[in-house]
Amino acid sequence: MASKSKITKYTGKPAKVLQSEPAIVIEWPRSLAHRHTYGKLSPFFKGLTEGKLLATRCINPECVEHRLWLPPRADCPDCNQPMTWEELPQPVIGTVHTYARVEYAGAGIELTTPYFQVDVELPGVCTIFKGYLQYGTPEIGMKVKACFRTEDPTNTILDMYWIPLADDKAARF
Amino acid sequence: MIILKKGNLRIPKWNRKVFAVAGGLTNYKKFCPEMKLEEQVMVAFRQMLENNDLKISPAEIKGLVNFLACGNFSDHFQDQLLCEAKVTDYLGLDPMYDIGIKTGGATGGSTVLTAAMAIASGYADVALAVGWERMSEVDTRTGNYYIANAACKDFETRLSRIYAAYYAPMAVRFAWAYNLSEETRAKVAVKNHLYAYYSPYSQQPGKYTIQDVLNSPMSTYPLRFLECCAMTDGAACMLLCDEKTAYKLTDKPCELFIAGGSHTLRVADRRDMEIPLLPHETPDMYKGLRKKEGQRWPGFESFAAARFAAYFAYRMAGVTNPLEELDLVELHDAFTISDIQTYGDIGLRPYGQEPDYIESGDAYFGGKCPSNLSGGLIGTMHAVGATGIFQGIECLWQIQGKYNKFHGDPKIWESFGKKKPKDWKSLQVPNAKQAAWVSHAGVGSHVTVGILRKAF
Numbered sequence: 078m079a080s081k082s083k084i085t086k087y088t089g090k091p092a093k094v095l096q097s098e099p100a101i102v103i104e105w106p107r108s109l110a111h112r113h114t115y116g117k118l119s120p121f122f123k124g125l126t127e128g129k130l131l132a133t134r135c136i137n138p139e140c141v142e143h144r145l146w147l148p149p150r151a152d153c154p155d156c157n158q159p160m161t162w163e164e165l166p167q168p169v170i171g172t173v174h175t176y177a178r179v180e181y182a183g184a185g186i187e188l189t190t191p192y193f194q195v196d197v198e199l200p201g202v203c204t205i206f207k208g209y210l211q212y213g214t215p216e217i218g219m220k221v222k223a224c225f226r227t228e229d230p231t232n233t234i235l236d237m238y239w240i241p242l243a244d245d246k247a248a249r250f
Numbered sequence: 251m252i253i254l255k256k257g258n259l260r261i262p263k264w265n266r267k268v269f270a271v272a273g274g275l276t277n278y279k280k281f282c283p284e285m286k287l288e289e290q291v292m293v294a295f296r297q298m299l300e301n302n303d304l305k306i307s308p309a310e311i312k313g314l315v316n317f318l319a320c321g322n323f324s325d326h327f328q329d330q331l332l333c334e335a336k337v338t339d340y341l342g343l344d345p346m347y348d349i350g351i352k353t354g355g356a357t358g359g360s361t362v363l364t365a366a367m368a369i370a371s372g373y374a375d376v377a378l379a380v381g382w383e384r385m386s387e388v389d390t391r392t393g394n395y396y397i398a399n400a401a402c403k404d405f406e407t408r409l410s411r412i413y414a415a416y417y418a419p420m421a422v423r424f425a426w427a428y429n430l431s432e433e434t435r436a437k438v439a440v441k442n443h444l445y446a447y448y449s450p451y452s453q454q455p456g457k458y459t460i461q462d463v464l465n466s467p468m469s470t471y472p473l474r475f476l477e478c479c480a481m482t483d484g485a486a487c488m489l490l491c492d493e494k495t496a497y498k499l500t501d502k503p504c505e506l507f508i509a510g511g512s513h514t515l516r517v518a519d520r521r522d523m524e525i526p527l528l529p530h531e532t533p534d535m536y537k538g539l540r541k542k543e544g545q546r547w548p549g550f551e552s553f554a555a556a557r558f559a560a561y562f563a564y565r566m567a568g569v570t571n572p573l574e575e576l577d578l579v580e581l582h583d584a585f586t587i588s589d590i591q592t593y594g595d596i597g598l599r600p601y602g603q604e605p606d607y608i609e610s611g612d613a614y615f616g617g618k619c620p621s622n623l624s625g626g627l628i629g630t631m632h633a634v635g636a637t638g639i640f641q642g643i644e645c646l647w648q649i650q651g652k653y654n655k656f657h658g659d660p661k662i663w664e665s666f667g668k669k670k671p672k673d674w675k676s677l678q679v680p681n682a683k684q685a686a687w688v689s690h691a692g693v694g695s696h697v698t699v700g701i702l703r704k705a706f
């Protein structure tokens with residue numbers, strides 16, 4: 078039964094032609110949202126919004142690694158057993174292991190450039206933790222203090238950052 | 251810490267010999283609207299079949315292929331899932347099985363490894379390793395955004411959104427630990443841009459000075475733009491065979507060995523560990539290596555994945571001293587620093603003395619073991635899925651004595667709309683017998699080392 082209401086209609090938006098010679102190039106825009114889970118690391122990201130830095134530790138007595146992991150992992154890669162959470166005592170003071178000054182960043186960057194990315198050694202932690210320096214100029218061996226974005230959190234790793242310890246009077250004794 | 255046991259350190263072994271006989275490349279450039287992905291792969295495929303002095307016809311060779319390893323790094327760039335099927339169909343190789351390979355920047359190396367395993371196991375007598383990338387289907391900053399997804403998305407990606415920023419901390423740390431100057435880094439860039447000048451395939455050829463490199467705009471401090479590879483559109487393919495078929499197809503086959511290593515995606519997680527020694531190294535060599543506070547191996551200075559790949563590949567091929575026994579190398583110079591770090595990993599210098607490989611002149615054409623005569627990634631290309639295949643092909647052509655044929659023919663330059671420079675010079679290594687290439691991914695998450703040896 079043929080009827081006009083059954084005609085298939087084009088409902089899209091015509092593609093923009095970016096160039097027509099020598100080959101036709103069209104624009105193909107899109108906007109997508111992924112649902113990303115923090116899974117078993119959720120306590121870590123919740124901790125940041127509360128001003129806490131949480132790491133994990135393997136408590137299996139037979140394991141070869143008993144230092145803290147930061148970034149944390151829910152399970153130990155050495156013995157494959159679940160790890161336990163531990164909060165780092167405040168103030169969290171680390172040492173700059175290395176750094177870089179980001180001047181040109183890709184799309185989606187959420188920090189104003191240029192800024193310093195810092196990789197930080199922490200006592201008792203077997204890994205080196207990447208973050209950014211809110212102000213100042215880093216050098217290898219410099220002491221830095223962890224700060225948290227507890228107000229208006231981003232709910233991402235950007236909820237923590239470092240500041241030079243020398244500038245922080247509260248942390249000086 | 252990572253403790254390796256006997257089984258982990260078992261040396262890979264082919265069940266039968268594997269040979270490379272032919273290769274094909276494309277013009278490498280940013281933005282290639284005149285050709286679609288599969289059309290560009292066809293350019294490389296035709297060069298491989300038609301211009302490598304093979305003794306039987308392209309149609310007959312196609313009649314021998316029964317396996318394809320297809321490398322492409324990012325579905326984001328191609329914006330086409332299962333493009334392997336499109337390529338296999340387009341090349342007229344249906345219904346041969348093709349497996350898509352993805353290991354980031356090491357995709358090309360992993361693709362050759364996969365095709366080699368097919369030959370070595372007996373699955374195939376003739377296999378095609380083919381790779382491609384179409385990185386400029388998005389603008390450069392969106393491309394950087396995509397590539398930064400190859401950093402840990404929970405703990406690293408938002409801290410940079412550009413891959414140079416994951417290597418730059420290594421450059422800072424390496425300079426501090428092992429006294430690397432900015433000038434030495436710049437020399438790597440000068441050398442590789444210059445070698446690219448002699449290649450018709452190259453994207454970023456140029457005669458630069460050290461000062462030009464140091465004056466070029468900063469990407470992420472301390473890495474300047476002239477120290478970084480660019481986004482590339484392009485493809486490459488290599489033909490692999492068993493021994494009998496190899497001699498039937500060519501008078502100039504090369505025996506192939508290739509192995510890989512992996513390490514954490516986050517550099518942060520690379521705990522100190524014992525250094526696996528290459529055949530020519532002794533434990534004494536590294537007693538004083540960790541002399542500065544907080545130093546660890548591989549840490550931010552070196553790549554355990556590259557060390558493991560070399561550890562396996564050298565023993566597979568019976569290489570006992572790389573600097574003495576390799577006539578040239580092709581290294582993954584995505585950034586000057588990653589190139590320099592690798593000199594220690596693959597034993598061109600002991601760890602801690604990497605800069606000397608450049609400063610001594612060994613790394614240059616005419617030197618003891620020249621590197622990246624192809625122009626490398628900085629000068630010629632980094633169409634990611636094709637890169638590790640391109641590097642292998644450049645090694646193959648050197649050993650076959652075909653550098654001039656494939657780089658000096660004005661017709662090749664013209665076919666890409668380029669003019670062969672008047673001051674073109676040959677970078678053919680005289681009497682090259684053995685070469686190695688390094689295919690590397692994700693701040694050292696995956697690395698393969700391939701070795702080609704003259705078998706004629």
Ligand SMILES: [Zn+2]
Nearest residue numbers: 135140153156
């Ligand atoms: Zn454990």
